[in-house]
Amino acid sequence: MSSTPANSQNSARLIDCTSDSAWDAFILASPQCSIFSLSGYLAGQGTTHTKLFYEMEGQIVASALIITPDDSKFRAPYPYSLYQGIALAPMAAQGHSAISKHLKIISGLADAISRRYPHHSLCLHPSLTDLRGFQWCNYHTPDLGAYELSLSYTGIIRLDQFSSFEDFLSSIRAARRQDAKKAEKAGLRIEPSHDVDEFIHLYALTFSRQGIVPDDLHLDLVRRIVHSVLNAGLGQILVARNSAGQATSAVMTATDPNCAYYLFGATDPAFRSNGANSALLLRVIQDGFLSGKKVFDMIGINSPQRGDFKTSFNAAPTPFFILNFNNSIVR
Structure with a gap:
């Protein structure tokens, strides 16, 4: 793996991940786990992409998957490939502590990616709802670029909310x-x-x-x-x-x-x-x-x-x- 300084936060940096096993292990443990970000799926997709880890204070706290096709105007999602964006490490913190920590991680990650990739597009997992870290990127320096958010929908069946398949079938x-x-x-x-x-x-x-x-x-x-x-x-x-x-x-x-x-x-x-x-x-x-x-x-x-x-x-x-x-x- 190679690394580059991410931003002004102490000891925060982006790390290029070249190990499929390390990448998949992180994705599988993340609350934003997605089949579309696993190496086996990406192999079939056939895109040029970069796998990044984001490290803060010596700990890998997030990942980012950057799809970089030849067209610099690429807009996510890539065909048949949702949720190829960022994933966070599991977090023990709860309540306001978790909110504060998530914001710090996403803010730092957004700044780091924006510095490295002047053009990029991310499709986020549905569990990511607090996106202030992206909205506030370059808040005081808008000439350096900003993230635009667009909304899409998927259909989710919460299987764990039904007592059985027969219970689901009746609904x-x-x-x-x-x-x-x-x-x-x-x-x-x-x-x-x-x-x-x-x-x-x-x-x-x-x-x-x-x-x-x-x-x-x-x-x-x-x-x-x-x-x-x-x-x-x-x-x-x-x-x-x-x-x-x-x-x-x-x-x-x-x-x-x-x-x-x-x-x-x-x-x-x-x-x-x-x-x-x-x-x-x-x-x-x-x-x-x-x-x-x-x-x-x-x-x-x-x-x-x-x-x-x-x-x-x-x-x-x-x-x-x-x-x-x-x-x-x-x-």
Whole structure:
């Protein structure tokens, strides 16, 4: 690892992290743990990025993931990759002490990153709600640049707030339960798959109903992510098949110690009405209960139609923020 002075705070500095194992260990222990920041996921994403630790008083207190594609006007999130921003170390402090410490860490980190990267964009984890440290960066010297905040939403199901999967099932929209019964009546069977080509074929078919033909770059990115997640043991593909063995629908999910994520859904438009989409999602949510996950993240509810479908599973609209920093002055 290499380090550079961060700011005027005593013994505060940014450290370049070149160890995937050290990075992943920090992310997995953080309250902002996210599958999208783990090395196995980043390998499939294929971006140029820098992993940074922020050290204060001899302790690593935060991390930052800086995505640096060729386009200097990049705005987070990178496609299919949320919450790639900062993560904090676990903290024993509580109440006002925790608030004060968080503010100090985030303020120092924001200043340090802004000095090193005149253009950068961060997608923050939903648990980060006190962003004053970013808002106040260069407060008295605005000519040195400022962070702009924009708001997005994801859909979160708090699995740990239900006594059982059956308790959860009773809370969702009736149409979703009816879909699952329709799929069962149609004789669909749900099974795991490692056939990435089959999944990508279904994924491409999903867009055909809208008259959209995904370009090769788009499909290649999805393929790389799916391969990487499977190879790293971070997720699975589930496929719904009809009695003839034909794949009618599929989902790709990923997991970290606390959360399961709905990454991709794919359906052959010829079988849209068989209820497989809902049946598959209910199966992976049930798997979340069985494996002790606390949260199921629908990964974005920022378009009307998809947002309505995802919230119909009792996914609570949950805000997260995107930060963009721009400074044309070279320091």
